[in-house]
Amino acid sequence: MSWKEEYWKSIKSFDTEEKLDLYFYRPIGFLIAKIAFALRMSPTALTIIGLFLGITSGFFFSQNATNTSLLIASILFVSAGIFDSSDGQLARMGGKSTKLGLVLDGLCDNLVFASAYIGSALTVKAGYGVALIPISLLAGVCHSAQSAMLDFYNREYLYFGYGKVQNDYWNSTIAEANQEKNEAKTREERIFARLRFSWIWQQNKITTRSTEERLALRDLVHSKNTVELQNSYREHNQIMLRFWRLMGPNFHTIMILVCVFLRRFDYYLIYVDIIGLTLALFVLRYFQCQQDQKLFRSLKRKNLL
Numbered sequence: 001m002s003w004k005e006e007y008w009k010s011i012k013s014f015d016t017e018e019k020l021d022l023y024f025y026r027p028i029g030f031l032i033a034k035i036a037f038a039l040r041m042s043p044t045a046l047t048i049i050g051l052f053l054g055i056t057s058g059f060f061f062s063q064n065a066t067n068t069s070l071l072i073a074s075i076l077f078v079s080a081g082i083f084d085s086s087d088g089q090l091a092r093m094g095g096k097s098t099k100l101g102l103v104l105d106g107l108c109d110n111l112v113f114a115s116a117y118i119g120s121a122l123t124v125k126a127g128y129g130v131a132l133i134p135i136s137l138l139a140g141v142c143h144s145a146q147s148a149m150l151d152f153y154n155r156e157y158l159y160f161g162y163g164k165v166q167n168d169y170w171n172s173t174i175a176e177a178n179q180e181k182n183e184a185k186t187r188e189e190r191i192f193a194r195l196r197f198s199w200i201w202q203q204n205k206i207t208t209r210s211t212e213e214r215l216a217l218r219d220l221v222h223s224k225n226t227v228e229l230q231n232s233y234r235e236h237n238q239i240m241l242r243f244w245r246l247m248g249p250n251f252h253t254i255m256i257l258v259c260v261f262l263r264r265f266d267y268y269l270i271y272v273d274i275i276g277l278t279l280a281l282f283v284l285r286y287f288q289c290q291q292d293q294k295l296f297r298s299l300k301r302k303n304l305l
Helices: 003-009 019-038 043-062 067-094 099-162 174-183 187-206 211-221 226-247 249-261 265-301
Strands: none
Touching (some): 003 067, 019 043, 043 067, 067 099, 099 249, 099 265, 226 249, 226 265
């Protein structure tokens, strides 16, 4: 298999990837994954390296007196994103993807952004005082909701639109996540199961797509009408998925870097996270609901439901 073929195999799907990912993060991440594979490193090792780079960036973000510090912070922050890409690519190349790895990957992503938040927020503390704490916490909650929805619809697209059932892209229902939590045996399993449950709970509460609708689609995934479902799902969700990418790490990263170089990270917290993207989230929920209704009407006309 050529490197080009192997690279495209390490990509989840063309539809779910942003241009910045396809032509920057993924190619560099692929090279790192190839080296890591040769060295027999695990995806978790790459995740931890990315976490270390991301947390270190938070320190340099807090030292914004010079552009040099911010440049170092930016390089570390972007590098953390590259390693975040490479761990998933390594998992797909080596077939080592696990639920534990998925949870750990998501947890480390949150810690990286939290570090950037804290470091950058400290630079505007003088202008806000203690009021900065609730502002930052609210921005963090909004960011989490935005990330949860992009992850949710990305995974739904891969599962229903591409039939990637073997790679565990199914978004668990609250009941399923709760069962996993109750069945966890070791302390480590219980911790990660609780974290996964909180993430699943958030996604299921924010989406307008009901559990019953999702289970009905899942039944179709395993039926003889799989191809028709995939075609219909992509037809009704491809454009929506492009808009959901606004909630993703790339847009957040760009806006964070713009605001920290302006020495106004408060602009990012208030106008990007709390106001702008939260309003966008509610607008997208509305249009996603409309598309879902069209999808189900289409499937019923075809006697698939």
